[in-house]
Amino acid sequence: MVLNLEPISVERDLLAPGHRLCAGCAETIVVRQILHAVGEPVIVASSTGCLEVATSPYPYTSWRVPWIHSAFENAASTISGVETMYRALVKRGKIEDKGLKFVVFAGDGATYDIGLQFISGAMERGHRFLYVCLNNEAYMNTGIQRSSATPFGAWTTTSPVGKETPGKTQHRKDITAIFAAHNIPFVAQAAPHAWRDLMSKAKKAIAADGPSFINVIVPCQRGWRYAPGDTIELSRLAVDTCVWSLYEVVDGEWRLNYYPNPKKPVTDWLKSQGRFQHLLKPENKHVVDILQAEVDRQWTKLLERCKVS
Amino acid sequence: MTLQKVKGIPVALEGDRAVAEAMRQMNPDVVAAYPITPQTEIVMRFSDFVASGEVETEFIPVESEHASMSACIGASAAGGRVQTASSGAGIALMWEVLWVASGSRLPIVMHVVNRSLSAPLNIHCDHSDSIGMRDAGWVQLYDEDVQEAYDNAIQVVRIAEHPDVLLPTIHALDGFILGHSVERLEKLPDEAVTEFIGTYTPAYPLLDVEHPLSYGPMDLQDYFFEHKRQQAEAMVHALDVVAQVAEEYGDLTGRYHSLIEGYRLDDADFVTVMLGSTVGTAKCAVDLMREQGVKAGLLKIRCFRPFPAAAVAEALADRKAIAVLDRSLSFGAQINPLCLEVIGALYSHGFAPKLINYVYGLGGRDTVPAQICEIYQELVRIDREGVTGSVLRYLAVRD
Numbered sequence: 001m002v003l004n005l006e007p008i009s010v011e012r013d014l015l016a017p018g019h020r021l022c023a024g025c026a027e028t029i030v031v032r033q034i035l036h037a038v039g040e041p042v043i044v045a046s047s048t049g050c051l052e053v054a055t056s057p058y059p060y061t062s063w064r065v066p067w068i069h070s071a072f073e074n075a076a077s078t079i080s081g082v083e084t085m086y087r088a089l090v091k092r093g094k095i096e097d098k099g100l101k102f103v104v105f106a107g108d109g110a111t112y113d114i115g116l117q118f119i120s121g122a123m124e125r126g127h128r129f130l131y132v133c134l135n136n137e138a139y140m141n142t143g144i145q146r147s148s149a150t151p152f153g154a155w156t157t158t159s160p161v162g163k164e165t166p167g168k169t170q171h172r173k174d175i176t177a178i179f180a181a182h183n184i185p186f187v188a189q190a191a192p193h194a195w196r197d198l199m200s201k202a203k204k205a206i207a208a209d210g211p212s213f214i215n216v217i218v219p220c221q222r223g224w225r226y227a228p229g230d231t232i233e234l235s236r237l238a239v240d241t242c243v244w245s246l247y248e249v250v251d252g253e254w255r256l257n258y259y260p261n262p263k264k265p266v267t268d269w270l271k272s273q274g275r276f277q278h279l280l281k282p283e284n285k286h287v288v289d290i291l292q293a294e295v296d297r298q299w300t301k302l303l304e305r306c307k308v309s
Numbered sequence: 310m311t312l313q314k315v316k317g318i319p320v321a322l323e324g325d326r327a328v329a330e331a332m333r334q335m336n337p338d339v340v341a342a343y344p345i346t347p348q349t350e351i352v353m354r355f356s357d358f359v360a361s362g363e364v365e366t367e368f369i370p371v372e373s374e375h376a377s378m379s380a381c382i383g384a385s386a387a388g389g390r391v392q393t394a395s396s397g398a399g400i401a402l403m404w405e406v407l408w409v410a411s412g413s414r415l416p417i418v419m420h421v422v423n424r425s426l427s428a429p430l431n432i433h434c435d436h437s438d439s440i441g442m443r444d445a446g447w448v449q450l451y452d453e454d455v456q457e458a459y460d461n462a463i464q465v466v467r468i469a470e471h472p473d474v475l476l477p478t479i480h481a482l483d484g485f486i487l488g489h490s491v492e493r494l495e496k497l498p499d500e501a502v503t504e505f506i507g508t509y510t511p512a513y514p515l516l517d518v519e520h521p522l523s524y525g526p527m528d529l530q531d532y533f534f535e536h537k538r539q540q541a542e543a544m545v546h547a548l549d550v551v552a553q554v555a556e557e558y559g560d561l562t563g564r565y566h567s568l569i570e571g572y573r574l575d576d577a578d579f580v581t582v583m584l585g586s587t588v589g590t591a592k593c594a595v596d597l598m599r600e601q602g603v604k605a606g607l608l609k610i611r612c613f614r615p616f617p618a619a620a621v622a623e624a625l626a627d628r629k630a631i632a633v634l635d636r637s638l639s640f641g642a643q644i645n646p647l648c649l650e651v652i653g654a655l656y657s658h659g660f661a662p663k664l665i666n667y668v669y670g671l672g673g674r675d676t677v678p679a680q681i682c683e684i685y686q687e688l689v690r691i692d693r694e695g696v697t698g699s700v701l702r703y704l705a706v707r708d
Binding site for chain 1: 382387515517523
């Protein structure tokens with residue numbers, strides 16, 4: 001898919017500046033990239049979370065397109081309703097078919113945890129919408145609590161580092177594979193530094209005849225404990241260490257989009273962020289070994305699924 | 310609007326089917342619903358109408374009631390007519406988003422088939438579900454019989470969508486007692502329903518991409534309270550609108566049901582107050598008591614939210630003794646929700662008649678005329694002896 005940066009660079013952003021997200025937050029980068037790729041006319045739904053609170057402090061809004069927020073867990077159901085009403089009114093000749101597109105932006109807490117049932121239901125019913133998970137690997141809006149997207153060993157305020165526990169003691173779940181198992185037309189993982197890959201995926205997703213899902217890693221300088229200027233480098237490092245892989249599942253066919261060479265050790269990833277600092281101590285080497293083994297296992301599994309040898 | 314009375318079509322239907330039939334005639338743009346006893350018959354029947362093309366509605370077979378209300382919110386904000394139906398635990402699961410629907414001023418209609426709340430598990434009627442959503446900002450009507458379930462199902466659309474109201478609205482019919490009981494009713498011809506509900510033009514459709522709106526913003530200390538104040542005002546407006554819509558519907562059908570209704574009330578000394586299907590049972594008890602020379606009467610509350618306080622106070626002001634019947638229990642309260650409203654209405658209008666509160670019929674426990682006759686006899690005793698005794702009582706329960 002050809003993506004020309006020049007027209008995009010002068011195109012109006014559908015998310016206006018002046019919002020209240022943190023300096024260095026990857027969420028707006030990803031939202032703007034995706035909305036440039038999707039284009040108008042588009043309707044956006046958000047779950048409760050950083051993006052929602054920072055872009056809609058009444059009486060202000062950063063959204064230049066129709067936008068709806070209902071609650072934390074139900075953005076997929078909400079967009080189901082919006083999309084269905086659109087079809088209903090077009091069918092009854094009450095409004096004109098303008099080829100409206102429907103996009104959800106939700107965090108990992110809303111996607112992996114509290115909203116899982118709602119997304120699953122909406123995907124099974126086959127509503128035509130793109131669901132984007134802005135995955136910063138914890139409940140950042142409430143102040144860095146662990147979610148089921150939080151990686152093994154990470155410090156959060158509800159998986160603290162103490163005498164008994166070295167951060168989170170469970171591996172994260174593979175939500176992207178869970179949604180791929182819904183047999184929807186398009187599922188992918190992406191990252192903001194790989195903007196061309198991300199935007200191509202958004203274009204494919206929105207063109208799909210049915211539900212689509214993109215899980216995007218969004219480095220969070222507050223929650224991951226790094227300098228705000230390093231966001232894009234963190235995104236790149238996540239992919240080069242294989243803690244986050246770029247792939248897509250198109251009509252059930254798994255395709256790898258990036259093969260890091262060399263594949264960097266997970267310690268490079270751990271060293272880059274304050275949330276993993278405790279793991280660098282000698283007494284926690286076994287935790288690092290477990291994490292590396294899991295990253296390798298998941299990477300091998302992905303290569304098998306993508307038939308890459 | 311002045312309407313010409315139309316000839317009704319007599320049919321025999323269960324309450325759930327009467328509601329589904331009203332939904333077919335209303336032909337909403339979107340229905341999102343989930344099955345739950347004793348409401349299931351409504352979604353089953355309506356699904357048939359969708360499958361057979363008898364409605365143009367897009368039906369969303371959601372995976373839960375929370376999703377049902379969430380999809381209704383999205384669909385209503387998008388800009389069209391939206392309905393759902395639920396019961397008991399389903400309404401409890403919706404609780405969070407009931408408030409989103411009303412706070413976003415979305416005129417969603419929900420047909421409620423009353424069911425108790427677990428635990429212990431019980432699928433039968435009491436009002437814990439709809440009274441439990443008392444403070445969620447929904448207009449609430451209660452149905453006395455299957456005819457009224459049908460009539461209210463149609464009227465609530467007009468109430469919810471009225472520009473002075475714009476609030477989600479329920480009408481509630483007693484599970485099984487009305488929901489699964491066949492009664493004779495008169496339905497309207499399809500075109501009369503179409504004409505009565507008219508067309509809906511949403512003021513702020515999300516689908517209008519030329520005029521982008523942000524729905525459901527973050528709203529903190531500086532504006533939230535004003536928005537809630539406006540919502541409260543909309544509820545006040547609903548009082549007039551419920552009455553006005555009832556009047557128009559009465560012109561159309563000859564059946565006038567307003568905010569409250571009296572039965573043999575004018576000269577009554579002893580009055581029971583209630584809502585729902587027990588009104589019919591109590592009318593029978595009133596007649597029995599009248600035969601015994603007791604001046605018994607009844608006040609039916611059709612509209613519980615907004616509560617028609619002035620009308621209730623006026624209707625009850627000079628009675629010798631009153632019993633308010635609640636089919637839900639507010640654990641630890643001095644009195645229960647309907648009684649609380651009635652006492653509040655009386656007190657704020659300067660009246661303090663002798664009054665007791667009965668909890669009855671929880672979990673579908675039968676309530677029969679003889680039990681209500683006993684209540685009247687108790688009211689007579691209270692008046693004779695001048696001693697009220699315990700205000701809070703339980704009807705027909707083993708101690």
